[in-house]
Amino acid sequence: MEKKKRIALVAHDNRKKDLIEWVDWNREILCMHELVCTGTTGKLVENILNNEQTDKRDEIITIKKLKSGPLGGDQQLGAMISESQIDILIFFWDPMEQQPHDVDVKALLRIAVLYNITTASNRATADFIISSRLFNEAYKPMIKDYSKYIMRNTET
Numbered sequence: 525m526e527k528k529k530r531i532a533l534v535a536h537d538n539r540k541k542d543l544i545e546w547v548d549w550n551r552e553i554l555c556m557h558e559l560v561c562t563g564t565t566g567k568l569v570e571n572i573l574n575n576e577q578t579d580k581r582d583e584i585i586t587i588k589k590l591k592s593g594p595l596g597g598d599q600q601l602g603a604m605i606s607e608s609q610i611d612i613l614i615f616f617w618d619p620m621e622q623q624p625h626d627v628d629v630k631a632l633l634r635i636a637v638l639y640n641i642t643t644a645s646n647r648a649t650a651d652f653i654i655s656s657r658l659f660n661e662a663y664k665p666m667i668k669d670y671s672k673y674i675m676r677n678t679e680t
């Protein structure tokens with residue numbers, strides 16, 4: 525990943541407040557990177573980053589907004605990860621409530637592990653990531669070699 529990171533920000537409804545507070549707190553750093561969000565989270569992130577009271581910049585911050593999570597946003601994000609278009613995933617998922625799209629959530633978290641994507645599910649981890657020395661440097665995560673799996677004999 526380059527110095528400028530492609531960061532995905534996602535939160536379930538009960539955790540949106542947490543994420544928006546975190547984004548607000550880290551606005552100066554986040555604005556220097558590319559941000560991608562699922563739909564509803566994206567609207568809130570864009571609002572807080574362009575809030576006239578708290579933001580001193582002249583330019584309007586735009587972020588890439590995907591579909592809402594339950595409508596395919598998690599899957600879009602998973603596809604972007606598999607295409608090497610995301611470097612960091614900050615996903616505050618809800619540990620207390622089932623989601624209608626639980627399978628999509630699980631798939632997104634699985635693909636993030638598969639591609640060794642830097643991932644935070646809570647604020648403490650997100651704090652450690654954003655304050656890491658590596659956050660400001662180019663970094664090449666190790667990707668496991670799946671060529672044996674791809675070349676396996678499927679006996680057709």
Ligand SMILES: O=C(CO)COP(=O)(O)O
Nearest residue numbers: 562563564565592593594
């Ligand atoms: O459901 C989500 C992630 O699983 C988030 O979707 P929204 O950002 O559209 O609320």
